[in-house]
Amino acid sequence: xxxxxxxxxxxxxxxxxxxxxxxxxxxxxxxxxxxxxxxxxxxxxxxxxxxxxxxxxxxxxxxxxxxxxxxxxxxxxxxxxxxxxxxxxxxxxxxxxxxxxxxxxxxxxxxxxxxxxxxxxxxxxxxxxxxxxxxxxxxxxxxxxxxxxxxxxxxxxxxxxxxxxxxxxxxxxxxxxxxxxxxxxxxxxxxxxxxxxxxxxxxxxxxxxxxxxxxxxxxxxxxxxxxx
Numbered sequence: 200x201x202x203x204x205x206x207x208x209x210x211x212x213x214x215x216x217x218x219x220x221x222x223x224x225x226x227x228x229x230x231x232x233x234x235x236x237x238x239x240x241x242x243x244x245x246x247x248x249x250x251x252x253x254x255x256x257x258x259x260x261x262x263x264x265x266x267x268x269x270x271x272x273x274x275x276x277x278x279x280x281x282x283x284x285x286x287x288x289x290x291x292x293x294x295x296x297x298x299x300x301x302x303x304x305x306x307x308x309x310x311x312x313x314x315x316x317x318x319x320x321x322x323x324x325x326x327x328x329x330x331x332x333x334x335x336x337x338x339x340x341x342x343x344x345x346x347x348x349x350x351x352x353x354x355x356x357x358x359x360x361x362x363x364x365x366x367x368x369x370x371x372x373x374x375x376x377x378x379x380x381x382x383x384x385x386x387x388x389x390x391x392x393x394x395x396x397x398x399x400x401x402x403x404x405x406x407x408x409x410x411x412x413x414x415x416x417x418x419x420x421x422x423x424x425x426x427x
Contacts (some may be wrong), residue, residue: 212352276413334347
């Protein structure tokens with residue numbers, strides 16, 4: 200049953216789920232109507248948020264089932280939310296929402312609190328990566344490295360076998376090198392650069408991949424001999 204549910208949620212495009220922020224408009228506008236009607240749109244928002252969490256959990260479960268089994272090596276690294284950046288950006292959003300609400304008060308037949316909730320709620324959920332970073336998960340198994348990266352409305356679900364990786368270097372991200380940056384925070388920091396054996400890269404899209412685990416030292420400890 201769990202396998203079926205994992206396949207079900209992973210089969211739903213993230214782009215489709217990420218449309219739930221639009222429910223903020225009818226939720227706030229219809230708030231004064233019969234409660235049951237507005238609660239439907241509130242449920243849409245809650246289900247959308249939970250579905251995105253479910254997708255990442257289902258992906259981890261899928262990787263374990265496909266590449267690790269019950270007793271195989273399986274190290275999961277989930278970079279934390281950059282709360283300093285999140286609080287700073289949220290404060291700016293609240294200030295901006297308040298300003299817009301005061302300027303447009305009475306427009307469209309909406310009160311200032313309704314405009315505040317629409318603008319603030321929609322922006323926070325639609326552009327969540329700008330506040331909380333891009334959801335990112337790294338997994339090390341006995342045969343390779345798996346990466347889940349969702350920078351916005353699309354997500355990347357990769358599994359790179361060690362046979363595909365020439366070497367892994369600990370270095371600082373360099374924007375001018377054309378590396379693909381799959382990390383929760385966009386702040387430049389020391390991380391790991393995955394270099395492919397194929398001169399054409401891992402794929403047409405990904406040539407060299409830079410990742411930024413939460414605990415780099417522990418992550419490196421999980422790598423097989425020759426990659427540490």
